[in-house]
Amino acid sequence: MNEKWNVLLGNIGVLLYAGIGFVCLLLGANFLDYSVLHKILPATGPIMARSHGMLGIEIGVAIAVMAIVVTIYVNLSSHGKLDKGL
Numbered sequence: 001m002n003e004k005w006n007v008l009l010g011n012i013g014v015l016l017y018a019g020i021g022f023v024c025l026l027l028g029a030n031f032l033d034y035s036v037l038h039k040i041l042p043a044t045g046p047i048m049a050r051s052h053g054m055l056g057i058e059i060g061v062a063i064a065v066m067a068i069v070v071t072i073y074v075n076l077s078s079h080g081k082l083d084k085g086l
Helices: 003-026 034-039 046-077
Strands: none
Touching: 003 034, 003 046, 034 046
16 A cells, blocks of 8 residues: 555545535534434435434544554654655
């Protein structure tokens, strides 16, 4: 896994997290108020929309944290010389 993939995955995770929050804002609710997502998610009520919103947030955080941990590992194992990745 090279540096570009780590940066890309880290950014995707952060954008997923922030994107869900901004969608909630655009729908007229507070940042990360998942219950409003039922307006755009088909065949779900406010309770299921909260579940889907939390799942999306957790996936975004997991992707971002994974990319950062891999970057830290590569930095430590290569003594700070990130030429080609692993």
